[in-house]
Amino acid sequence: MTRSTGSRDAYHHGDLRRAVLTAALDVIRTDGPAALSLRGLARRAGVSHAAPAHHFKDRAGLLTAIATEGFDLLASTLADAAGLRDAGVRYVRFATDHPAHFQVMFQPDLHHPTDPALAEAKSRAGDRLREAVAEAVDTDDARLAGIAAWSLAHGFATLFLTHNLTDPVGDRAPEDVFSSLTGLLFRT
Amino acid sequence: MTRSTGSRDAYHHGDLRRAVLTAALDVIRTDGPAALSLRGLARRAGVSHAAPAHHFKDRAGLLTAIATEGFDLLASTLADAAGLRDAGVRYVRFATDHPAHFQVMFQPDLHHPTDPALAEAKSRAGDRLREAVAEAVDTDDARLAGIAAWSLAHGFATLFLTHNLTDPVGDRAPEDVFSSLTGLLFRT
DNA sequence: TGCCCCATCTAGGCATTGACAAGTTGGGGT
DNA sequence: ACCCCAACTTGTCAATGCCTAGATGGGGCA
Numbered sequence A, B: 001m002t003r004s005t006g007s008r009d010a011y012h013h014g015d016l017r018r019a020v021l022t023a024a025l026d027v028i029r030t031d032g033p034a035a036l037s038l039r040g041l042a043r044r045a046g047v048s049h050a051a052p053a054h055h056f057k058d059r060a061g062l063l064t065a066i067a068t069e070g071f072d073l074l075a076s077t078l079a080d081a082a083g084l085r086d087a088g089v090r091y092v093r094f095a096t097d098h099p100a101h102f103q104v105m106f107q108p109d110l111h112h113p114t115d116p117a118l119a120e121a122k123s124r125a126g127d128r129l130r131e132a133v134a135e136a137v138d139t140d141d142a143r144l145a146g147i148a149a150w151s152l153a154h155g156f157a158t159l160f161l162t163h164n165l166t167d168p169v170g171d172r173a174p175e176d177v178f179s180s181l182t183g184l185l186f187r188t
Numbered sequence C: 001t002g003c004c005c006c007a008t009c010t011a012g013g014c015a016t017t018g019a020c021a022a023g024t025t026g027g028g029g030t
Numbered sequence D: 001a002c003c004c005c006a007a008c009t010t011g012t013c014a015a016t017g018c019c020t021a022g023a024t025g026g027g028g029c030a
Helices: A016-031 A038-045 A051-056 A059-079 A084-097 A099-105 A116-134 A139-161 A174-186 B016-031 B038-045 B051-056 B059-079 B084-097 B099-105 B116-134 B139-161 B174-186
Strands: none
Touching (some): A016 A051, A016 A059, A038 A051, A059 A084, A059 A116, A084 A099, A139 B139, A139 B174, A174 B139, B038 B051, B059 B099, B059 B116, B084 B099, B084 B139, B084 B174, B139 B174
């Protein structure tokens, strides 16, 4: 797997796995996960209709891989957070920067339910979230506070991505709106 | 359309529309919207494979009808709310009581994007939400406070339905957890 | 009471898709 | 130089969405 140029050597695409993932993310971003078809992705990549399945087993396998990648991206995004509010802002920015990942991550009915790689990535991201909460809250109600913080950021991101916040947000960057929103709640 | 008994008169099912909706909600609750098939619903109802399409036009039409019904249910649930916190609790309870509706309501890629009935139901529910916020917050930051409240309740409900709060919540009713969560945030 | 209209449902067909099985290719390791 | 095996192709089948044309019978109207 050295040849990564755009060559179409018939066989050995170069990095078909990445190509399919990228195409899938593009489709999901614009038309949602329901519009995704393995055969369509194969056509985009210029390969035979069964080629994608070789890398992802089946449709659910592809979506599981996307969710896993998403949780890992989220984990590394949260790792650099400076404080709980920044973690929230980063959470929202992650959702707007990677809307396809985000959508798939939180639709478990699209995944292979027992995939170990997904479970690990998920728990890695959860750890980063709990770290951010722990360093900002006294340990007594840390668990409840964590749920509250996660709910707030997740709800905001979800509502924004589902076009339920378009007019209230207007032209402002959603992360900024979220930031001032936390300011209102915690009067920091 | 008087005959609503369980008669299977070959023709004139009685209330096929309701039967299909109910079956669809059942499928969505257990296996998610992706598992929904018009032909499967037709089999459940004991009618021909094209019968459901007559009532809903197509698959997206069925899901649009479910979303519309969901927003109307939500609107009437919020109408009776006593205060903002109660509205939040009711929002969460709605999500857990009607998980299939809730899922479909917030996946716009499954809907007919311009359906007027859906848009109206959506705005009715939005009105109830804004009412609940307006009577609890001074008008200055009502808009932002509304987004905050909605985000909190919506995020909590979404995370719970996607099985991301199972261990933190444990056996407690999710609405109770949400209630104590708002207590922690607003130290009421 | 009788008749006709049309909403409701059936029947058939076509293109697309996911999934599976079996064969082909050719690059890298020994 | 050879062979193994991952990567890809080709072919096929059942299931689905959606379209068109036709059958049925209940309710409204004369």
